[in-house]
Amino acid sequence: MPATAQPLVLDHAVIGVLDKLDSAAAIYRKLGFALTPRGYHTLGSINHLAVFDGNYLELLGFPSESEKTRTDLWSYPSGLNGLAFRTSDAAALQGELVKAGKPVTDWRDFSRPVDVDGVPKPASFRTFQIGGEVISNGRFFFCQHNTPELVWRPIDQNHPNGVLNISDVFIVSRASQVITGLLDGFPAAAPEANKDSISIRAGTATIHILSEDGASARFGSAIPQGFEGNERKVALGLKVRSLNAAADALVLGGFSPKPFEGGLLVEAEAANGVALWFRE
Known part of the structure; x- marks a missing residue:
């Protein structure tokens, strides 16, 4: 049964850095990312x-001097710990998902100021x-x-x-039915079982759910090792x-990426707790 007519689309991936945003930003600039100026959320977090x-x-x-007002985020491990999916109407979707159980x-609601030609918006x-x-x-x-125009700025x-885009998200899971049960019911996002994983389309990205053995066979020690609970991104x-x-950008930044499935892989240890697979 469809839970909603709204599509499942990956909006953004969250890499938690606790109180180490300065050092994490320095790493990601060396990885070749152009980062936006620091943002200050009304909830107390920074990004x-x-x-x-x-x-x-x-x-x-x-x-670093924070009162840790969002203690939920402080309880998550550093690295890839959040996936945000886009919605055009959060209130309507939330209601639909409640009805679907x-x-x-x-x-x-929350916000953060963005400087536009010297004017905070x-x-x-x-x-x-x-x-x-x-x-x-x-x-x-x-x-x-x-206000998407304040986020997607040329x-x-x-x-x-x-x-150009996030194309893949890899999650190691000990109970894949937990994730598939949550995300089932969105149009064109039915979980598909593959040889070594389960995949779920989320717009231009694909979420891959792997067993521990499958993840080890595919990524080896390049991904975070060991975790408590059901899964780890x-x-x-x-x-x-x-x-x-x-x-060229990675070498200039001091990284030694490894060949991986037709692309290049930067291990999680070098990229703040998440492995990065650069692919065409």
């Missing part, structure tokens, strides 16, 4: 974005979480952009490494304009 054509990557943390939170959002009690080591949530989308696939340009 930098790497904005692509249809989605983006978020480095999310807190000031999905475990969701109430929606809430509020980028505002409405979000709610799904599966908070059953998802381990992070969260899945839905995000409504009230000035922020030219990356030296040539990344471990790697991102990044579509690039040119693999040669990506390689």
